[in-house]
Amino acid sequence: MKISSLGKIFCGVVLLCAVGAVFGAERFPPPEFDSGYQQPTMVNPGARSNVLEYVDVAVLVAVMSLTCFLVYKKRSRKGIFWLMLGSILYFGFWREGCICSIGAIGNVVLSVFDTNYAIPLAGLLFFVLPLVFTLFFGRAFCAAACPLGAIQDIVLLKPVALPVWLAGTLRLFAYAYLAIAVLMAATGSAFVICRYDPFIAIFRLGGNVNMVVVGGCMLLIAVFVGRPYCRFLCPYGVILRQLSRVSRKRVTITPDECIKCRLCEDACPFGAINRPTAEWAEGDYRVNKKRLGVNILLLPVLVVVFGFAGYLLSGGASRAHVTVRLADRIYAEESGEVDDTTDASVAFRGTGMTIAELYGNAAKVQKQFVFGSILAGALVGLAAGVKLIRSSIQWKRSEYEADRAGCFSCGRCFKYCPIENVRLKKLSEQC
């Protein structure tokens, strides 16, 4: 039976009225205190919290739009810096790091795999909007809207350049993290990105001690190594990197033609400036051609090897799921491996579910993990293989360029360009 739009609106209004008609009943008595503590009066939570979600979306769009304006029109690092501070205060400390585009990966994945889970619209927009902006303007989100990136950026005081091979290898961790995050969310095990967000405890001014330590260590590393989380761990960054490669606009170091003065060569603390390339000598060309052939052949091998590694790790990984953990525990209790019980095992025995049913459910989850872990491993193998292939290709560049995938659009390099300084009238053309 089809319901007209008017009918849907009517049903919606009726449902809203029904919600309004719900009234509370006395249930648990409040605890008593001897200290003279006064119980606060219970009030209904306001509707503002829902509105705020959409305010957050509007702020996100505004920040990314302003970033594009500052990067492409004004070419202002100072403006981007202040915008970063604003994002840290708004999305970080005030909104306490949630909702976050990076963590939204888990929500999106779970909503795809679990039909009973519906992602909030604001969460979906937080996931999608930065991707759309990246397709058009590169990593505008990373530049100033992401509080995680921003907090690392502002503590970068003594940057140390990492060798290209090391940075490239470390980036594989981000692929692995993305694969694990997707696997855990798809199986309903955990939102690992949110759980292991290193800065959430800092933004919330409290939290698990271990995570505070992790956040502190990450910030300490970020003093020397530019944006370590963004470059080597961020799973959302993996997606943004690929979209940024094909973005409509891209950041340019110089506002005009590059004069290859080399002044910007070491300007980027993130290693995202590509130098002009020289033609390969005949000998080098032949060597690299061979290497390319080997690497292409290596690609399926890496996919299989990493996929197999995923298979081997699937058993351990499946213990992240609460059903598998519970089944393990019940098995240990039943087989006499342990003498005591846990709250979870006692609660399970109170549910009336049989142990066979529990084992059956756990086996289903384990199967999902086997399949998912192989795919996750294969993804990391594919990323490693493609990296090797890319390293064997000669990319022709005639001038210094911001790396399309790796550039965070932070604007640091602008001031190193003499052409830019001429544009800003800080230098005369003669100079």
Added chain:
Amino acid sequence: MKKGMTKFELLTCIVVVLAIAVGVASLLMLDVTGKGGNRLRGDFVYDIGDQVVVDPALILYDELAESIKTGLEATRAIAVDNGGNVYVAGGAKVVVFDGAGQQINKFDFGGDVGCIALGRDGLVFAGVKDHVEVVSPDLSKRVSWGSLGDRAVLTSIAIDEDYVFVADAGNRVVVRYDMQGEVVGYIGRRDEDRNIGGFVIPSPYFDIAVADDGLLRVVNPGAHRIEAYTFDGDLEFSWGKAGSDIEDFCGCCNPVNFAIASDGSFITCEKGLDRVKVYGADEKFVGVVAGPEQLIGKGNAAVCQTPAQCQSGGFDVAVDAAGKVYVLDTIKNVVRIFEAKGGGQ
């Protein structure tokens, strides 16, 4: 060390490597499954140590040395007839004991008995899951009343001259039957116009009794009070309040059971913090029959932690014409008998 590495670069390397090591160690030590407990300070522990001990001056009853060993498992309900015989329900059986604790009769209802009551001519009314069964003492007559539905969980029966009231914890309502087993009304359904908020019943304990004033007393356990209804379902008044003081009802849902003595006083049973207390006919706290220390043992009193624990463990209580209080200990499956100190009621 790479040739040409400056002191600053070396120091940076050391700091970064140390930071990575500490960060990774912190991550590995992170307790994501909750094995380490909640790590809250002792102030947050739900400590009922003070409530377990009852002021001896408030204890008005002595426990008799001999208890009745029921021989049943999973005892659930108790009733006492005018002759001092004690009826105990456990599992599918109801066993009758005389005043000396000797078994004199036994009924098998074929299903778990949740509650019992005694009618005229020695008729035994038993709530068997979703319906009432009525059995004559010599088993010559047995009648099954209609089911109250799949959700029904019968927890108490009270009998008046003309009506039988059945407490259905599953449907959160008291059903009024005539003596032939026909439903004639419902009591306690939420009705704003009649100022009835409905019953809050988190666990299967929902007791009722008819008092001499002609009103039905119904425990509203989640609201921690006993409510008085006319047989037509009008809420007249209620008494009792939540709190951990001795005169209050503690925990999530108490009292679990109660009985009305011949002088109109109320004997209440609480679970979790097991207490049997006396309230006068004017609903004022009078004293304690037995406290947690006596009923459970000092070190054993504890609040429930799991659904299974919270759904069970409630004691039942009955009182005979002489004022003797019979407490059905559902843990030890015995009937413990208490007499007022000095022999008075």
